[in-house]
Amino acid sequence: MKRAYNFNAGPSALPLPVLQRAQEELLNFQNTGMSVMELSHRSKEYDEVHNKAKQLLRKLMNIPDTHDILFLQGGASLQFSMVPMNLLHEGKVANYVLTGAWSEKALKEAKKIGETHVAASSKEANYTHIPALEHIQLSERTAYLHITSNNTIFGTQWHEFPDLPVDLIADMSSDILSREVDVKKFALIYAGAQKNLGPSGVTVVIIRKDLLENIPDHLPTMLNYNTYSSSNSLYNTPPTFAIYMLSLVLEWVDEQGGISIIEKRNKEKADILYRCIDESKGFYSPHAEKGSRSFMNVTFTLPNDELTKTFLAEAKERGFVGLAGHRSVGGCRASIYNAVPLEACEALADFMREFQQRFI
């Protein structure tokens, strides 16, 4: 079997050793005579899986004791609502920085819950960059400041985070675990798993514990962060297999040497592609401005739609998967999450150069 060059934006590539391990023990988890999917979520075997995932995440991201780790379902999209339901209190204003389609969606959901304010936006510039930190203008009575740390669709990423006297909340769905982050600077971090953490179906929330004290009682039980915090995310049946896969992915990151090593490798991978783009002298034009380039999603277009189409068709034939841009913006996008090997980026860069040779 030949592994595909998988550049999917999510669900996306998983580390091969993780898949192999899952395959190996799929019918018989630790000599239980059962699949991990068949274990009770109240069993000691599953409990170990569940807690290992939490502990490894805490270790790898260096999450301080001031913060709790929760496992939820519903993806980042449900967090767009849960964040304001839990943290946008009466009389306060939720602040959002708009850097792309996902932050717009987060803002849209917050508007249904309470008062909001756009603290900065690069929408006018078609989201080609992250607003400068000094351009962020907070409202009065700020509940929190929400950012999207990496923008999959436009291929931009925050390389420095705001350091303001306000609770900072980040949707890190598409770059969590890809680089070192100072978790204690954040009030809340959330991430759907399907990019760097595992398969789709589990959402990680990292929340500063003091925030749990002021959550309104009247919230539906499953939409209250306290339900997850007070039950070790076992109030009801969690997505056990997705959490098991998360634990395997975290073990793999640990075996690689932790996030610092992964980060270095991710930068090398991104460099390979951005260098190819920069050296193409305009044949490949990147969507993101240089200072805001994402190390996770490399977005670019070719001189015209026809060529972009031909490029995507040929790339597909050569075994490159998932290079079409998001259906809302078109163009090309290479998503190079943690599990995408360096070789895949080299192969793509080679193909891009070869394609350019033929078409200029």
Add this chain to the structure above:
Amino acid sequence: MKRAYNFNAGPSALPLPVLQRAQEELLNFQNTGMSVMELSHRSKEYDEVHNKAKQLLRKLMNIPDTHDILFLQGGASLQFSMVPMNLLHEGKVANYVLTGAWSEKALKEAKKIGETHVAASSKEANYTHIPALEHIQLSERTAYLHITSNNTIFGTQWHEFPDLPVDLIADMSSDILSREVDVKKFALIYAGAQKNLGPSGVTVVIIRKDLLENIPDHLPTMLNYNTYSSSNSLYNTPPTFAIYMLSLVLEWVDEQGGISIIEKRNKEKADILYRCIDESKGFYSPHAEKGSRSFMNVTFTLPNDELTKTFLAEAKERGFVGLAGHRSVGGCRASIYNAVPLEACEALADFMREFQQRFI
């Protein structure tokens, strides 16, 4: 490898051929060079999986065109809130029949949303039976009548459904697909997958389409049934692997000959255990009254707590998994969902008789 006798209440046993198939193609789904977990949810390969699951469920349960099938996350527990958020309109009263802990939880969540009424309850009788249909007393201005078709904790099951001029809603988490049900009699059916449908992490909702027209616009997007209905449950990334497993389980049911064959087998399995209990002359006493016995969860106690404890300990040693009753009620419980083979029930009955011999 010896397969465990898995009597877990959920997550629970999966059909062995389903696990084998999942294992076989885990690294390379249909020659894509990717795991099914690595496929984009917008790819044609995943689309086929997704739609096959829907089509097979429609075929097997004979779901009429008047009803839509949705895939959600969050388990039945999130449906406890979503049902009233979507369907308990201003000025109306949500009616609940209480038959156990799960219907109590469903009622509790509905109370947070609007006006409620207990239409019948067997709580006073410690939930040993399902209330007689003629004892159901609807409120005025009824929004809907909610029932829990099978009660995992107490081991009771509805064997006949109310036929009243009201929208009937059923939590079928623990007996969906286990017996033939006339879907058109229900306004809405919901079920967490982790008993008869697959692993945990996906929730199936079957909803009569006309109900979608009156859902309030102000609901959070991810909590509005219309979001799922209008996007083929692909508004955001669905739990793709859980849905893939669901599709394999449905294929397996189809290969077995459909629900009627499964139902017959389930009755045989339950008979084996209830006969053993009835013939024990009181050594094993069932929790459920005869007319309300569940074919999915067989609950019983021994003459005293000491013996119950010894029984559970010995059973565990013999390789019977998951026989302890729910932590809220104690005693013993054998969950015998679709994927539990007849032989497992026979082996358990043999052990029960042998144990009784030694202890009377």
